Amino acid sequence: xxxxFFAMGxxxxxxxxxxxxxxxxxxxxxxxxxxxxxxxLNRIAQRVHGTKENS
Amino acid sequence: MNLPFxxxxxxxxxxxxxxxxxxxxxxxxxxxxxxGLYTGLFVAPADYQQGESFRIIYVHVPAAWMSLFIYVVxxxxxxxxxxxxxxxxxxxxxxxxxxxxxxxxxxxxxxSLWGKPMWGTYWVWDARLTSELILLFLYLGYxxxxxxxxxxxxxxxxxxxxxxxxxxxxxxxxxxVEWWNTLHQGPTVSKLDAPSxxxxxLMPLLIMAVAYTVYFVVVMFAxxxxxxxxxxxxxxxxxxRALEKGVV
Numbered sequence: 600x601x602x603x604f605f606a607m608g609x610x611x612x613x614x615x616x617x618x619x620x621x622x623x624x625x626x627x628x629x630x631x632x633x634x635x636x637x638x639x640l641n642r643i644a645q646r647v648h649g650t651k652e653n654s
Numbered sequence: 655m656n657l658p659f660x661x662x663x664x665x666x667x668x669x670x671x672x673x674x675x676x677x678x679x680x681x682x683x684x685x686x687x688x689x690g691l692y693t694g695l696f697v698a699p700a701d702y703q704q705g706e707s708f709r710i711i712y713v714h715v716p717a718a719w720m721s722l723f724i725y726v727v728x729x730x731x732x733x734x735x736x737x738x739x740x741x742x743x744x745x746x747x748x749x750x751x752x753x754x755x756x757x758x759x760x761x762x763x764x765x766s767l768w769g770k771p772m773w774g775t776y777w778v779w780d781a782r783l784t785s786e787l788i789l790l791f792l793y794l795g796y797x798x799x800x801x802x803x804x805x806x807x808x809x810x811x812x813x814x815x816x817x818x819x820x821x822x823x824x825x826x827x828x829x830x831v832e833w834w835n836t837l838h839q840g841p842t843v844s845k846l847d848a849p850s851x852x853x854x855x856l857m858p859l860l861i862m863a864v865a866y867t868v869y870f871v872v873v874m875f876a877x878x879x880x881x882x883x884x885x886x887x888x889x890x891x892x893x894x895r896a897l898e899k900g901v902v
Contacts, residue, residue: 604695608706613771617764621713624756625869632876637900639883644900647893 663742665882666891672875679872686865694858701855710768712858715843716866718761721789722824724754724870728796729821732814742878744810745885747817748800749877753870755793762786773837781830782838785823792820806885 607614662671694712701708728750734743765783766776777783796813803809831840842851843859851859886892 607709608700610705610707610771613707613767614709617710617713617767620763621717621760624760628753628756629869629873632873632880635880636876636883639880639887640896640900641902642900643883643887643892643896644902646887647897648902 663740665742665745665886666889668742669879669882669895672879676872676875679868679875683865683868683872686861686868690858690861690865694862698855698858699852704772707768707771708855710764711855712862714761714764714768715859716863717757717764718786719863720866720870721754721758721761721786722827723867724750724757725789725792725817725821725824727874728754729814729817732810732817735810736814736818744806744814745878745881746874747810747813749874749881751793751796751800751813753873753877755790755797757866757870758786758790758793762790769837775837778837780836780838781834782827782836785827785830788823789820789827792816792823796820 605611605615662668690712694709698709700706728747731743731750732747734740735747762783765786769778770776796816799813799816800809803812830836831838843856883892883896
């Protein structure tokens, strides 16, 4: 990889903007549901635990 | 009827088999992205007309294909919920819509970033671009409808009708470059005779398209699991699983 590669024949802005934006959107959409799933499991566990203690 | 898909299509079984399958799919997906990006950025030669800018094709075309494919998945899943009351169908439709919207957004933005250097403009109100923009609004409409209606079953039914009516837009998008005059190039890959693209340029495109599809399946599975946890939170098996995996 060298400067010539990153220059993309003068189209660097258009090419890297496209790839960068795609990477950000795909990575964010991959990690958010994984985090949400953990959060939901924790919340349900806490609720179930709470009702057990009360009864 | 005791068909196998009845069992594997229940939220409970979907939850466990999708979870089991995910690590394999993620590994496959990462591999495909690595090979697709490497061949697309390093191996494929520059285009004789468009130079290096044509490399945008490897993030633009897969995103555009996914925007249509996910709509088909969403509408079919929503239809199965509407017609046969398949609960998982409604959940898959709800889980797919935001992903479809994001891929449509990416197709539009990467397309305009390709259009500026090649056509001299970021945007033109022609049939292909306008119908793709309408697709984005269909996704957003579906998402807004799900958020606006509190009763889940009513929301699913209304969403399914919107999704099904919206399918008329799909052939319009696909054939728009043939039916109307446009700056957008015609089909190069799906032509019935030989595709008018060199194999060394086509291969990375196909690999990226499979990578995007596997990515969608993995993320849609995870989003559907979240839907299941939210809407089956009172089911015994969900509580058990949460006590097992959750941090109290």
